[in-house]
Amino acid sequence: MLVLSRQRDESIMIGDDVEVTIVDVRGDKVRLGITAPKSIPVHRREVYDAIQREKTQKQA
Numbered sequence: 482m483l484v485l486s487r488q489r490d491e492s493i494m495i496g497d498d499v500e501v502t503i504v505d506v507r508g509d510k511v512r513l514g515i516t517a518p519k520s521i522p523v524h525r526r527e528v529y530d531a532i533q534r535e536k537t538q539k540q541a
Contacts, residue, residue: 492502498518505512515523
């Protein structure tokens with residue numbers, strides 16, 4: 482895992498098309514802004530896991 486330090490309004494790039502920006506930091510919460518092409522799905526991890534479980538259940 483790559484670990485980076487960023488401050489508010491700073492960004493990281495993932496490939497050429499995905500930008501993740503630190504929008505706000507309050508206590509132990511960080512708000513992220515993600516800019517990505519519509520063809521790349523972006524989900525919170527728990528939502529992604531639920532989608533994967535649903536796909537698995539439909540295949541069974």
